[in-house]
Amino acid sequence: MRKKQNYKRERKPDLKHGSVIVGRFINYLMQDGKKWAAEKIMYDAFEKIQKDTKEDPMKVFEKAMENAAPAVETATRRVGGANYQVPIEVRPDRKFVLAVRWIISVARAKKGKPMAAKLAEEIILASKNEGAAIKKKQDMHRMAEANRAFAHFSW
Numbered sequence: 001m002r003k004k005q006n007y008k009r010e011r012k013p014d015l016k017h018g019s020v021i022v023g024r025f026i027n028y029l030m031q032d033g034k035k036w037a038a039e040k041i042m043y044d045a046f047e048k049i050q051k052d053t054k055e056d057p058m059k060v061f062e063k064a065m066e067n068a069a070p071a072v073e074t075a076t077r078r079v080g081g082a083n084y085q086v087p088i089e090v091r092p093d094r095k096f097v098l099a100v101r102w103i104i105s106v107a108r109a110k111k112g113k114p115m116a117a118k119l120a121e122e123i124i125l126a127s128k129n130e131g132a133a134i135k136k137k138q139d140m141h142r143m144a145e146a147n148r149a150f151a152h153f154s155w
Contacts (some may be wrong), residue, residue: 005080017058028100044116065125068099068133072144077153086153087144102133
C-alpha cells in the first residue's frame with residue numbers, strides 16, 4: 001500500500017516584512033507555542049543587525065541563509081552487509097531547514113547575552129561566511145567529499 005502523499009503547505013509571511021522565509025524562521029525559533037516571543041526576538045535581532053552593519057537586515061538575513069545552506073550531505077546506505085556514507089544532493093526545502101536549524105542552535109548554545117543579540121551576531125557572521133553554522137556546513141561538505149568514492153551507491 002502506498003504512503004499518503006504529503007502536500008506542500010501554504011506558508012504565511014511574517015507581519016512586519018511580508019517575507020515567507022522570515023515567517024518560517026520565526027516558527028522554527030518559537031518555543032512552547034509563544035510566537036509573540038519568537039517574533040520579538042527576531043525583530044530585535046533585525047534592529048541589531050541594522051544598527052551594527054548599517055545595511056538592510058533582510059538582505060543580510062537572506063545572504064546568511066544562502067551561505068549556511070549545504071549543497072551535499074551524506075546518507076547511510078547498507079550494501080552487502082556494510083554501511084556506507086553516500087553523498088547526496090540536498091533538496092531545496094531541506095537546505096533551508098538545515099540552515100535555520102544550525103543558526104538557531106548555535107545562537108542558543110552561546111551564553112551571556114539576550115537571545116536577540118546572539119541571533120543577530122550569528123546571522124551577521126553567517127552572512128560573512130563565518131561562524132559556527134558555516135563550520136557545520138563545511139564539515140558536512142568535507143564528509144561528503146571524503147565519501148565521494150561511494151557516490152555510485154546513491155540510487
